[in-house]
Amino acid sequence: MDHLWFDLGSYAGGACFEVELRGSTARVCLMDADEYQAYLDGDAYEFHGDFYDVSPVVLQVPYDDYWYLVVDSYPRRIKVSYTEIFD
Template sequence: MEHLYWDLGSRAGGACFEVELRGSAARVCLMDVDDYQAYLDGDEYEYYGGFFDVSPVVLEVPYDGYWYLVVDSNGRRVRVQFTEVFD
């Protein structure tokens, strides 16, 4: 399964990330460790986010844990920039 991903490490619930997509719409997801492994294994998984064709996208970490940011553009070329947003 082709996708882009970033290891965000341990994050507190409420942390926010702004994701900028260039070149294609994509599914942008925050996944915890277990769900990311299930995604890689082709098993059922849950994520926070969705399919976006307009950016920037802002995603909030729902609870304390270890997180991955995953971008799946279904094989289309996409450039991604993201930053953590602080209030």
């Protein structure tokens, strides 16, 4: 399965990330460790995010956990960068 992924680590609910997409549209997903494993296994999974054709994308961590940022797109055509946003 073609996707880019980034290990964000442990974050508390309310943390925000800005994701910049260049070169292609993409489905941008914020997943906890269990959901990411289900995604990799081809099982049913849930995520926070959506399909985006405009950048930047802002995603908020909904609860305390270990998080992954997953970008479903064409890995050879898209450039992705992300930063944590602080208030």
